Amino acid sequence: MIPVAFEYELATSAEHALSLLAEHGDEAKLLAGGHSLLPLMKYRLATPAVVVDIGRLTDLSYVREDGDVLAIGALTRHRDVETSDLVRSHVGLLAAATSKVGDPQVRHRGTLGGALAHGDPASDLPAAIIALGGSMVIQGPSGSREVPVDDFFTGFLETTIGEDELLTEVRIPKAPEATWSFQKFNRRAQDWAIVGAAVMVDGDRCGVGLVNMDSRPVRAGGVEAAIASGASAADAAASAADGLEPPGDLNAGVDYRCHLARVLTRRGLEEAGR
Amino acid sequence: MHVSMTINGADVSHDVEPRTLLVHFIREDAGLTGTNIGCDSSSCGACTIHVNGEAVKSCTMLAVQADGQDVTTIEGLADGETLHPMQQAFHECHALQCGYCTPGMVMAAVSLLDEVPDPTEAEVREGLEGNLCRCTGYHNIVAAVLQAAGGAR
Numbered sequence: 001m002i003p004v005a006f007e008y009e010l011a012t013s014a015e016h017a018l019s020l021l022a023e024h025g026d027e028a029k030l031l032a033g034g035h036s037l038l039p040l041m042k043y044r045l046a047t048p049a050v051v052v053d054i055g056r057l058t059d060l061s062y063v064r065e066d067g068d069v070l071a072i073g074a075l076t077r078h079r080d081v082e083t084s085d086l087v088r089s090h091v092g093l094l095a096a097a098t099s100k101v102g103d104p105q106v107r108h109r110g111t112l113g114g115a116l117a118h119g120d121p122a123s124d125l126p127a128a129i130i131a132l133g134g135s136m137v138i139q140g141p142s143g144s145r146e147v148p149v150d151d152f153f154t155g156f157l158e159t160t161i162g163e164d165e166l167l168t169e170v171r172i173p174k175a176p177e178a179t180w181s182f183q184k185f186n187r188r189a190q191d192w193a194i195v196g197a198a199v200m201v202d203g204d205r206c207g208v209g210l211v212n213m214d215s216r217p218v219r220a221g222g223v224e225a226a227i228a229s230g231a232s233a234a235d236a237a238a239s240a241a242d243g244l245e246p247p248g249d250l251n252a253g254v255d256y257r258c259h260l261a262r263v264l265t266r267r268g269l270e271e272a273g274r
Numbered sequence: 275m276h277v278s279m280t281i282n283g284a285d286v287s288h289d290v291e292p293r294t295l296l297v298h299f300i301r302e303d304a305g306l307t308g309t310n311i312g313c314d315s316s317s318c319g320a321c322t323i324h325v326n327g328e329a330v331k332s333c334t335m336l337a338v339q340a341d342g343q344d345v346t347t348i349e350g351l352a353d354g355e356t357l358h359p360m361q362q363a364f365h366e367c368h369a370l371q372c373g374y375c376t377p378g379m380v381m382a383a384v385s386l387l388d389e390v391p392d393p394t395e396a397e398v399r400e401g402l403e404g405n406l407c408r409c410t411g412y413h414n415i416v417a418a419v420l421q422a423a424g425g426a427r
Contacts, residue, residue, distance in 0.1 A: 001314050001315070002293060002295065002298075003293045004293070005291060005292075005293055006292060006293060007292070008275065008292035008336075008338055010338075031336075031339075034334060034335060034336070034339065035316065035334060038316075038334050038335070038336070039315060039316060039334065041293075042295075042314070042315070042333075043315075051292065053338070053339065055339060079328075102316075102404070103319070103403040103404025103405075104329060104382070104385065104386065104389075104401060104403070104404055105316075105319060105322055105329045105330050105331045105382065105404045106316065106331070106334075106404065108325075108328045108329060108330050108385075109330050109331075109334070109335065189403045190317070190403050190404055
Protein backbone atom coordinates (compact mmCIF):
# COMPACT_ATOMS: atom_id res chain seq x y z
CA MET A 1 0.00 0.00 0.00
CA ILE A 2 1.48 3.29 -1.11
CA PRO A 3 0.13 6.75 -0.26
CA VAL A 4 -1.16 9.13 -2.91
CA ALA A 5 1.65 11.41 -4.10
CA PHE A 6 2.20 14.50 -1.98
CA GLU A 7 4.57 17.40 -1.62
CA TYR A 8 6.96 17.06 1.32
CA GLU A 9 8.04 19.97 3.50
CA LEU A 10 10.49 19.58 6.38
CA ALA A 11 9.76 22.05 9.16
CA THR A 12 12.88 23.43 10.84
CA SER A 13 11.07 25.18 13.72
CA ALA A 14 7.57 25.49 15.17
CA GLU A 15 7.32 28.92 13.52
CA HIS A 16 8.37 27.44 10.18
CA ALA A 17 5.70 24.74 10.56
CA LEU A 18 3.07 27.42 11.24
CA SER A 19 4.11 29.41 8.18
CA LEU A 20 3.90 26.26 6.03
CA LEU A 21 0.41 25.61 7.42
CA ALA A 22 -0.57 29.21 6.67
CA GLU A 23 0.74 28.82 3.13
CA HIS A 24 -0.97 25.51 2.34
CA GLY A 25 -4.17 25.73 4.39
CA ASP A 26 -6.36 22.65 4.57
CA GLU A 27 -4.30 20.89 1.90
CA ALA A 28 -1.56 20.28 4.49
CA LYS A 29 -1.25 17.69 7.24
CA LEU A 30 1.32 17.65 10.02
CA LEU A 31 3.49 14.53 10.26
CA ALA A 32 4.97 13.80 13.70
CA GLY A 33 5.84 10.14 14.38
CA GLY A 34 3.50 9.09 11.60
CA HIS A 35 1.86 6.20 13.39
CA SER A 36 -1.66 7.56 12.97
CA LEU A 37 -1.29 9.55 9.74
CA LEU A 38 0.82 7.16 7.62
CA PRO A 39 -1.54 4.17 7.99
CA LEU A 40 -4.45 6.43 7.00
CA MET A 41 -2.46 7.66 3.99
CA LYS A 42 -1.53 4.12 2.98
CA TYR A 43 -5.19 3.09 3.11
CA ARG A 44 -5.87 6.32 1.18
CA LEU A 45 -8.33 7.44 3.81
CA ALA A 46 -6.17 10.56 4.08
CA THR A 47 -4.82 12.19 0.92
CA PRO A 48 -3.07 15.41 1.93
CA ALA A 49 -1.51 17.36 -0.94
CA VAL A 50 1.24 18.59 1.38
CA VAL A 51 2.86 16.80 4.31
CA VAL A 52 4.62 19.07 6.79
CA ASP A 53 7.14 16.95 8.70
CA ILE A 54 7.54 18.26 12.26
CA GLY A 55 9.31 15.08 13.38
CA ARG A 56 12.72 16.76 13.59
CA LEU A 57 11.65 19.52 15.97
CA THR A 58 13.63 18.09 18.87
CA ASP A 59 12.99 21.20 20.97
CA LEU A 60 9.39 19.97 21.28
CA SER A 61 10.57 16.68 22.81
CA TYR A 62 10.98 17.08 26.59
CA VAL A 63 9.56 16.31 30.01
CA ARG A 64 10.09 19.01 32.60
CA GLU A 65 8.71 20.34 35.85
CA ASP A 66 6.99 23.71 35.79
CA GLY A 67 5.83 24.45 39.32
CA ASP A 68 2.80 22.28 40.10
CA VAL A 69 2.63 21.06 36.53
CA LEU A 70 4.52 18.49 34.50
CA ALA A 71 5.08 19.87 30.98
CA ILE A 72 5.60 17.37 28.18
CA GLY A 73 6.60 18.45 24.68
CA ALA A 74 4.11 17.36 22.03
CA LEU A 75 6.80 15.53 20.06
CA THR A 76 7.95 13.41 23.00
CA ARG A 77 7.89 9.81 21.83
CA HIS A 78 5.81 7.23 23.68
CA ARG A 79 9.00 5.38 24.62
CA ASP A 80 10.40 8.51 26.26
CA VAL A 81 7.16 9.20 28.14
CA GLU A 82 6.90 5.60 29.28
CA THR A 83 10.45 5.53 30.67
CA SER A 84 10.60 9.08 32.07
CA ASP A 85 11.29 9.15 35.81
CA LEU A 86 9.43 12.47 36.06
CA VAL A 87 6.34 11.02 34.38
CA ARG A 88 6.48 7.86 36.50
CA SER A 89 6.82 9.73 39.77
CA HIS A 90 4.38 12.60 39.15
CA VAL A 91 1.75 11.20 36.78
CA GLY A 92 2.25 7.44 36.90
CA LEU A 93 -1.08 6.80 35.19
CA LEU A 94 0.27 8.35 31.99
CA ALA A 95 3.37 6.12 32.04
CA ALA A 96 1.18 3.07 32.55
CA ALA A 97 -1.24 4.00 29.76
CA THR A 98 1.63 4.82 27.39
CA SER A 99 3.22 1.42 28.00
CA LYS A 100 0.01 -0.11 26.59
CA VAL A 101 0.06 1.83 23.32
CA GLY A 102 0.64 -0.39 20.28
CA ASP A 103 3.89 -2.31 20.64
CA PRO A 104 7.56 -1.39 21.24
CA GLN A 105 8.20 -0.53 17.58
CA VAL A 106 5.17 1.79 17.53
CA ARG A 107 6.28 3.42 20.78
CA HIS A 108 9.72 4.13 19.32
CA ARG A 109 8.12 6.36 16.68
CA GLY A 110 4.72 7.57 17.88
CA THR A 111 4.44 10.77 19.89
CA LEU A 112 2.18 11.92 22.74
CA GLY A 113 1.09 15.03 20.86
CA GLY A 114 0.46 13.11 17.66
CA ALA A 115 -1.76 10.58 19.43
CA LEU A 116 -3.77 13.34 21.14
CA ALA A 117 -4.08 15.50 18.02
CA HIS A 118 -5.43 12.48 16.14
CA GLY A 119 -8.45 12.58 18.47
CA ASP A 120 -9.19 8.86 18.28
CA PRO A 121 -11.73 7.69 20.91
CA ALA A 122 -10.14 4.20 20.75
CA SER A 123 -6.70 5.55 21.72
CA ASP A 124 -5.42 4.92 25.25
CA LEU A 125 -3.77 8.27 25.93
CA PRO A 126 -6.73 10.69 25.75
CA ALA A 127 -8.46 8.77 28.57
CA ALA A 128 -5.36 9.09 30.75
CA ILE A 129 -5.08 12.84 30.09
CA ILE A 130 -8.80 13.22 30.91
CA ALA A 131 -8.40 11.33 34.21
CA LEU A 132 -5.35 13.42 35.10
CA GLY A 133 -7.06 16.72 34.23
CA GLY A 134 -4.42 17.84 31.75
CA SER A 135 -4.48 20.65 29.22
CA MET A 136 -3.00 21.27 25.78
CA VAL A 137 -0.94 24.23 24.62
CA ILE A 138 -1.79 25.10 21.02
CA GLN A 139 0.33 27.54 19.04
CA GLY A 140 -1.16 29.53 16.19
CA PRO A 141 -0.32 32.54 14.02
CA SER A 142 -1.38 34.95 16.78
CA GLY A 143 0.20 33.20 19.75
CA SER A 144 -0.49 30.35 22.13
CA ARG A 145 -3.61 29.24 23.94
CA GLU A 146 -4.09 26.60 26.63
CA VAL A 147 -7.13 24.36 26.29
CA PRO A 148 -8.40 22.11 29.12
CA VAL A 149 -8.73 18.49 28.03
CA ASP A 150 -12.53 18.64 28.42
CA ASP A 151 -12.68 21.24 25.63
CA PHE A 152 -10.02 19.62 23.43
CA PHE A 153 -11.78 16.63 21.86
CA THR A 154 -14.71 17.86 19.79
CA GLY A 155 -15.79 14.82 17.78
CA PHE A 156 -14.68 11.62 16.03
CA LEU A 157 -11.03 12.24 15.03
CA GLU A 158 -11.65 15.93 15.66
CA THR A 159 -10.05 18.30 18.12
CA THR A 160 -10.12 22.03 18.72
CA ILE A 161 -6.76 22.45 16.93
CA GLY A 162 -7.31 24.76 13.96
CA GLU A 163 -5.88 23.98 10.53
CA ASP A 164 -3.35 26.80 11.01
CA GLU A 165 -2.34 25.65 14.50
CA LEU A 166 0.14 23.27 16.13
CA LEU A 167 -0.09 21.35 19.41
CA THR A 168 3.15 22.10 21.23
CA GLU A 169 2.83 20.96 24.83
CA VAL A 170 0.76 18.82 27.18
CA ARG A 171 0.46 20.10 30.75
CA ILE A 172 -0.58 17.81 33.59
CA PRO A 173 -1.04 18.73 37.25
CA LYS A 174 1.49 16.83 39.32
CA ALA A 175 -0.08 14.19 41.52
CA PRO A 176 2.81 12.33 43.16
CA GLU A 177 0.58 10.98 45.95
CA ALA A 178 -2.18 9.81 43.61
CA THR A 179 -3.16 6.20 43.19
CA TRP A 180 -4.23 5.09 39.76
CA SER A 181 -5.12 2.24 37.47
CA PHE A 182 -5.23 1.75 33.71
CA GLN A 183 -7.58 -1.01 32.61
CA LYS A 184 -7.33 -2.03 28.95
CA PHE A 185 -9.51 -4.84 27.69
CA ASN A 186 -8.68 -6.45 24.37
CA ARG A 187 -8.57 -9.91 22.93
CA ARG A 188 -5.27 -9.93 21.07
CA ALA A 189 -1.79 -8.58 21.71
CA GLN A 190 -1.21 -5.01 20.44
CA ASP A 191 -4.90 -4.45 19.60
CA TRP A 192 -6.81 -1.29 20.30
CA ALA A 193 -8.83 -1.43 23.50
CA ILE A 194 -12.34 -2.81 23.06
CA VAL A 195 -12.97 -0.65 26.13
CA GLY A 196 -10.50 0.96 28.51
CA ALA A 197 -10.72 2.89 31.77
CA ALA A 198 -8.14 5.30 33.16
CA VAL A 199 -8.64 6.02 36.87
CA MET A 200 -6.81 8.45 39.12
CA VAL A 201 -7.56 9.09 42.80
CA ASP A 202 -5.76 11.94 44.56
CA GLY A 203 -7.25 12.68 47.98
CA ASP A 204 -10.76 14.02 47.33
CA ARG A 205 -10.08 14.32 43.62
CA CYS A 206 -11.04 11.45 41.34
CA GLY A 207 -10.66 11.36 37.57
CA VAL A 208 -12.05 8.70 35.24
CA GLY A 209 -11.54 8.68 31.46
CA LEU A 210 -12.95 6.01 29.15
CA VAL A 211 -11.54 4.51 25.95
CA ASN A 212 -13.79 3.62 23.00
CA MET A 213 -17.05 4.45 24.76
CA ASP A 214 -18.32 7.27 22.53
CA SER A 215 -17.53 9.12 19.32
CA ARG A 216 -14.81 10.98 21.20
CA PRO A 217 -12.69 10.36 24.30
CA VAL A 218 -14.97 10.86 27.31
CA ARG A 219 -14.95 11.58 31.02
CA ALA A 220 -17.13 9.43 33.29
CA GLY A 221 -18.42 12.44 35.20
CA GLY A 222 -21.13 10.50 37.04
CA VAL A 223 -18.57 8.11 38.48
CA GLU A 224 -16.36 10.97 39.63
CA ALA A 225 -19.31 12.71 41.32
CA ALA A 226 -20.39 9.49 43.04
CA ILE A 227 -16.89 8.90 44.40
CA ALA A 228 -16.72 12.51 45.59
CA SER A 229 -19.96 11.99 47.54
CA GLY A 230 -18.59 8.87 49.21
CA ALA A 231 -20.05 6.07 47.11
CA SER A 232 -18.34 2.67 47.00
CA ALA A 233 -16.39 1.67 43.93
CA ALA A 234 -19.11 -0.76 42.88
CA ASP A 235 -21.92 1.79 43.29
CA ALA A 236 -19.97 4.56 41.55
CA ALA A 237 -18.96 2.31 38.64
CA ALA A 238 -22.60 1.39 37.99
CA SER A 239 -23.05 4.76 36.24
CA ALA A 240 -19.90 4.49 34.09
CA ALA A 241 -21.77 4.07 30.80
CA ASP A 242 -24.67 6.42 31.54
CA GLY A 243 -25.43 8.73 28.65
CA LEU A 244 -22.65 7.34 26.45
CA GLU A 245 -23.05 6.04 22.91
CA PRO A 246 -20.29 3.51 22.27
CA PRO A 247 -19.81 1.95 18.85
CA GLY A 248 -20.89 -1.59 18.09
CA ASP A 249 -18.57 -3.70 15.95
CA LEU A 250 -17.40 -7.28 15.46
CA ASN A 251 -15.52 -7.23 18.76
CA ALA A 252 -18.34 -5.97 20.94
CA GLY A 253 -21.91 -4.75 20.71
CA VAL A 254 -23.15 -1.63 22.45
CA ASP A 255 -24.54 -3.46 25.49
CA TYR A 256 -21.34 -5.44 25.98
CA ARG A 257 -19.22 -2.28 25.76
CA CYS A 258 -21.42 -0.63 28.43
CA HIS A 259 -20.97 -3.72 30.60
CA LEU A 260 -17.21 -3.59 30.10
CA ALA A 261 -17.12 0.10 31.01
CA ARG A 262 -18.83 -0.62 34.34
CA VAL A 263 -16.62 -3.63 35.13
CA LEU A 264 -13.35 -1.96 34.13
CA THR A 265 -14.22 1.23 35.99
CA ARG A 266 -14.97 -0.78 39.15
CA ARG A 267 -11.72 -2.72 38.80
CA GLY A 268 -9.84 0.51 38.19
CA LEU A 269 -11.34 2.22 41.23
CA GLU A 270 -10.58 -0.81 43.37
CA GLU A 271 -7.00 -1.05 42.11
CA ALA A 272 -6.61 2.66 42.84
CA GLY A 273 -7.65 1.92 46.43
CA ARG A 274 -11.31 2.99 46.41
CA MET B 275 13.79 14.16 -3.66
CA HIS B 276 17.28 13.11 -2.64
CA VAL B 277 17.50 10.83 0.39
CA SER B 278 20.73 9.69 2.02
CA MET B 279 21.19 7.36 4.96
CA THR B 280 23.61 4.88 6.38
CA ILE B 281 22.44 1.29 6.00
CA ASN B 282 24.54 -1.35 7.77
CA GLY B 283 27.45 1.07 7.80
CA ALA B 284 27.34 1.94 4.11
CA ASP B 285 26.18 5.28 2.72
CA VAL B 286 23.12 4.87 0.52
CA SER B 287 21.65 7.73 -1.55
CA HIS B 288 18.80 7.74 -4.04
CA ASP B 289 16.32 10.11 -5.60
CA VAL B 290 12.88 8.96 -4.52
CA GLU B 291 9.33 10.25 -4.38
CA PRO B 292 8.38 11.60 -0.93
CA ARG B 293 5.75 8.87 -0.63
CA THR B 294 8.38 6.12 -0.86
CA LEU B 295 8.17 3.94 2.23
CA LEU B 296 11.40 3.12 4.04
CA VAL B 297 10.87 -0.60 3.50
CA HIS B 298 10.68 -0.06 -0.26
CA PHE B 299 13.80 2.12 -0.16
CA ILE B 300 15.64 -0.67 1.66
CA ARG B 301 14.41 -3.49 -0.60
CA GLU B 302 14.28 -1.82 -4.00
CA ASP B 303 16.73 1.08 -3.90
CA ALA B 304 19.33 -0.39 -1.54
CA GLY B 305 18.70 -3.93 -2.83
CA LEU B 306 18.56 -5.46 0.65
CA THR B 307 15.71 -7.96 0.53
CA GLY B 308 16.20 -9.58 3.93
CA THR B 309 13.60 -7.21 5.36
CA ASN B 310 10.21 -8.71 4.55
CA ILE B 311 6.89 -7.02 3.95
CA GLY B 312 4.10 -8.88 5.69
CA CYS B 313 0.87 -7.13 6.57
CA ASP B 314 2.03 -3.74 5.25
CA SER B 315 -0.07 -2.08 7.97
CA SER B 316 2.28 -1.92 11.01
CA SER B 317 0.75 -4.96 12.69
CA CYS B 318 2.95 -7.97 11.92
CA GLY B 319 6.48 -6.67 12.46
CA ALA B 320 8.04 -8.62 9.57
CA CYS B 321 9.57 -5.37 8.30
CA THR B 322 11.20 -4.47 11.64
CA ILE B 323 14.59 -2.77 11.30
CA HIS B 324 16.61 -0.47 13.53
CA VAL B 325 16.74 3.28 13.10
CA ASN B 326 19.45 4.77 15.31
CA GLY B 327 19.55 1.48 17.20
CA GLU B 328 15.83 1.19 17.95
CA ALA B 329 13.35 -1.24 16.41
CA VAL B 330 10.78 0.36 14.12
CA LYS B 331 8.41 -0.94 11.46
CA SER B 332 9.80 0.18 8.14
CA CYS B 333 6.40 -0.06 6.42
CA THR B 334 5.18 2.79 8.60
CA MET B 335 7.98 5.22 7.98
CA LEU B 336 8.76 7.29 4.92
CA ALA B 337 12.24 7.03 3.46
CA VAL B 338 12.55 10.81 3.87
CA GLN B 339 11.97 10.42 7.61
CA ALA B 340 15.14 8.30 7.72
CA ASP B 341 17.17 10.86 5.77
CA GLY B 342 20.53 11.26 7.52
CA GLN B 343 19.78 8.47 10.00
CA ASP B 344 21.62 5.26 10.85
CA VAL B 345 19.67 2.20 9.68
CA THR B 346 20.44 -1.44 10.44
CA THR B 347 18.72 -4.34 8.71
CA ILE B 348 18.98 -8.09 9.25
CA GLU B 349 21.89 -8.17 6.77
CA GLY B 350 23.86 -5.89 9.08
CA LEU B 351 23.83 -8.10 12.19
CA ALA B 352 26.30 -10.86 11.35
CA ASP B 353 30.03 -10.20 11.44
CA GLY B 354 31.15 -11.84 8.21
CA GLU B 355 30.47 -15.56 8.61
CA THR B 356 29.92 -15.19 12.35
CA LEU B 357 26.27 -14.93 13.24
CA HIS B 358 25.06 -12.32 15.70
CA PRO B 359 24.38 -13.98 19.09
CA MET B 360 20.64 -13.55 18.52
CA GLN B 361 20.86 -15.22 15.10
CA GLN B 362 22.93 -18.01 16.64
CA ALA B 363 20.34 -18.50 19.39
CA PHE B 364 17.51 -18.64 16.82
CA HIS B 365 19.53 -21.25 14.93
CA GLU B 366 20.29 -23.39 17.96
CA CYS B 367 16.76 -23.22 19.39
CA HIS B 368 15.14 -23.83 15.98
CA ALA B 369 13.21 -20.59 16.51
CA LEU B 370 11.67 -20.58 13.07
CA GLN B 371 9.31 -22.60 10.95
CA CYS B 372 8.58 -20.99 7.60
CA GLY B 373 11.05 -18.20 8.37
CA TYR B 374 9.04 -15.28 7.04
CA CYS B 375 8.74 -13.46 10.36
CA THR B 376 12.32 -14.31 11.37
CA PRO B 377 14.21 -11.20 10.20
CA GLY B 378 11.72 -8.95 11.99
CA MET B 379 11.68 -11.18 15.07
CA VAL B 380 15.48 -11.10 15.32
CA MET B 381 15.63 -7.31 14.88
CA ALA B 382 12.88 -6.78 17.48
CA ALA B 383 14.58 -9.19 19.87
CA VAL B 384 17.96 -7.44 19.57
CA SER B 385 16.28 -4.10 20.32
CA LEU B 386 14.42 -5.66 23.25
CA LEU B 387 17.64 -6.88 24.87
CA ASP B 388 19.21 -3.45 24.40
CA GLU B 389 16.41 -2.04 26.54
CA VAL B 390 15.85 -4.99 28.89
CA PRO B 391 19.15 -6.92 29.03
CA ASP B 392 17.95 -9.66 31.37
CA PRO B 393 14.24 -10.13 30.66
CA THR B 394 11.83 -12.60 32.20
CA GLU B 395 9.88 -14.88 29.89
CA ALA B 396 6.86 -12.60 30.34
CA GLU B 397 8.94 -9.57 29.38
CA VAL B 398 10.13 -11.34 26.24
CA ARG B 399 6.59 -12.23 25.23
CA GLU B 400 5.40 -8.67 25.88
CA GLY B 401 8.49 -7.20 24.21
CA LEU B 402 7.77 -9.16 21.03
CA GLU B 403 4.11 -8.11 21.05
CA GLY B 404 4.64 -6.25 17.78
CA ASN B 405 5.76 -9.32 15.84
CA LEU B 406 3.44 -12.04 14.60
CA CYS B 407 4.48 -15.59 13.70
CA ARG B 408 1.69 -17.12 11.65
CA CYS B 409 3.22 -20.57 12.14
CA THR B 410 2.62 -19.76 15.86
CA GLY B 411 6.18 -20.84 16.62
CA TYR B 412 6.43 -18.53 19.59
CA HIS B 413 7.68 -21.12 22.08
CA ASN B 414 11.08 -21.56 20.48
CA ILE B 415 11.37 -17.88 19.60
CA VAL B 416 10.96 -16.96 23.26
CA ALA B 417 13.44 -19.68 24.23
CA ALA B 418 15.98 -18.28 21.75
CA VAL B 419 15.68 -14.75 23.10
CA LEU B 420 16.13 -16.01 26.66
CA GLN B 421 19.16 -18.04 25.55
CA ALA B 422 20.65 -15.00 23.83
CA ALA B 423 20.11 -13.02 27.01
CA GLY B 424 22.19 -15.65 28.79
CA GLY B 425 19.30 -16.52 31.04
CA ALA B 426 19.04 -20.18 32.04
CA ARG B 427 15.87 -19.51 33.95
